Amino acid sequence: MNRISFLKDVLICSLGAYGGPEAHYGVFMDQMVAKKKYITEEELIELIALCGLLPGPGSTQTIVAIGYKMGGPILGFLTMLVWGLPAIIIMTALSFLSEIFDSFNLNPAILRFIAPMSAGFIILAAYRIGKKVIHDPLTVALFIMGLLMTYFVRRAWTFPLILIIGGIVAIISSKEENLWSRPKLRPNWNIIIAFLGFAIFGSLLYGTTGSKLFYLFDRFYRYGYLVFGGGQVVVPMMYTDLVEISKYMTGEQFLTGYGLVQGIPGPMFSFSAYASAMSATGNGVLYKIIAGFIGGIGIFLPGILLIYFVYPLWEELKAVKSIKISLRGINAVAGGMISSAALIILRNAGLSISNTIILILTIIILATKRIPAPLVVLGVIIAGILF
Template sequence: MKKVNKLQNQNRVNWRTFLKDVFICSLEAYGGPEAHYGVFTDQMVVKKKYITEEELIELIALCGILPGPSSTQTLVAIGYKMGGPILAFLTMLVWALPVLTLMTLLSFLYQFLERMNLSFEGLRYIGPMAVGFINVAAYTIGRKVVKDKTTLALLLFGAITTYFIREPWIFPLVLIIGGIVSIITSKKEELWNRVKLNPPWRYLIAFAVFAIGGMALASISQNKIIHLFESFYRYGYLVIGGGQVVVPLMYSELVEVNQFMTNQEFLTGYGLVQGLPGPMFSFSAYAGGMASRGGSVLHQIMGAIAGGIGIFLPGILLIYFVYPVWENLKQITGIKVSLKGITAVAGGLIITAALILMQKNGFVIDNFIVMIITTALLFTKKVPAPLIVVLVLIAGFII
């Protein structure tokens, strides 16, 4: 009976109309996962009634458990529910491709300014503005994840550990420790209750092949595109909690370890993506393009493509694997319990990212003022994020 209802549900949905609604979501979705869910509720639940509000909340919970871009996975899961894996893939393209294209073009911004003999100083306030966005994300997520003494301790553990150890391997380690501590300290019984699952293993196998194959190729190849794909794919499966959480991982490896770009260039891209609609993981296209500079235009575009595909692919493969068995999977208590500790540690990572990026920007008076004003405007919610970006750009070129 469930299979019949599912097929009827898929057949009655006009794919073109559904994808048009997805595109509307992509144009209205500013400000990260929390804001995106409001857009999804308005467009997918209230206006078009593709799913119920209860179903949307369940999908948000599912994607909160999984690594990857949570709001993207939520929308892709809705596409899967409406039309299966093909419509889910088209949903992903319509949702993410426009902003990925824009961020790829913005990776050429510094070359453009240099060719036009325009000063890079005009971008100097984008960095402090980006720190303001991270400050708000750190406060919002920190307030959400700290629920007791254990989660507060895990948040501080994540912040302090990653502040003093700036190596790429430390980030997955502290996240795993957070999940383990949460399980150990849990008072709930039967955490690993058995449920009957029949998952599509091909997607998990593909996920593992890309992960293991990417690391193997990167270890024997000097090709930068391969190395970038492996790095961004790794970011995609290590991050739980959306675009803000991936920032410290990317910053540590791309700026501090490999020095693919400067602190200012990194923050410029992160600041600009705040003014664009769509998933914040699209920052990966900018970062991949910037890391591939020094060769041809095609090589830089390939770097942006490697970054964009790499960071989105693991999350999409995981949602393809998990969603068909979600009704049974969500009954496993241990999965939900571990998420409590993982998200607490992730909150600590964002706090550290905000602190380090403030230090890198320099505590000069005008940078500090821009950061404070940006943070205040975001808290008041009276000025849209895109307008803040535009105003900061104008101020940089005028002052």
């Protein structure tokens, strides 16, 4: 197989992937399965299932796994760069919007409708994910727990704790047999050592130096290994840490970035580059660019390491029922977390008449799927300029 040709196809996927993981999988199905036949439809579905069992950016892990399958770890790494780097560069550049506005004496109010538009994206995501994860009284209870805990207890430790509780509750309540079957595995423990090493040394370096760059790497790396379900799920964690606790940016700045990422192709996790760069505002251009790339790399790194560890063991892991069952509870809690984020964003954005109109129109347009997300973003910016 020609690696250059494969990476060109990865770039095509990256430039055509709008709208979150579900839409990305459709692009993979078209380009990687139907057109180029790198893998079969069944293999793609299996990879999607595998990545759904892991924390991190699901669609990114899926395409990296395809690269790993086609050419080993080196091609998997190159796949990650080609897939994610364009979006990371764009989102880092967009973090300079406020400076650009100041330089050209532009009124930042032209972006004022981005916040209610972002709320529309998140509300619709919460609704769609809720439909998928709520199946019975148990998942209803876990969904509500996730919503209430993340709405009323806005602490960094809340998110991993309730996700773990959701997984444990799902396993305990299961009536399945042979939950803990022991497959014959030959894991590469060096990858897990690297995975833990980045987590430990990131915290240690920040603790000993106090550098904001090490803090940002530690935070975004942590987001990467604590989040199940894609970019929408990580929003409440970031908002709590970066806006409410650390106060590195305003809620409006945060929502502006989240709205803008809807209009660019590539992985939703690229929003981390914007959020990290915004957190470093005031330290110079180069420092801010470095911070953007640290956030982008930090959030993707744990998910990629997990794929490198798990993918070679996938055939054996399919037999472990407890892994699949725990995801039922984790996903229900994550759905509640997203709903909580929607409520908080609505509260902070304010429901003026104009904001309410933008919110409702965004939801209607996205639900009917008649206008692509990038055009929605462009339309909201034009509305801000005109009105």
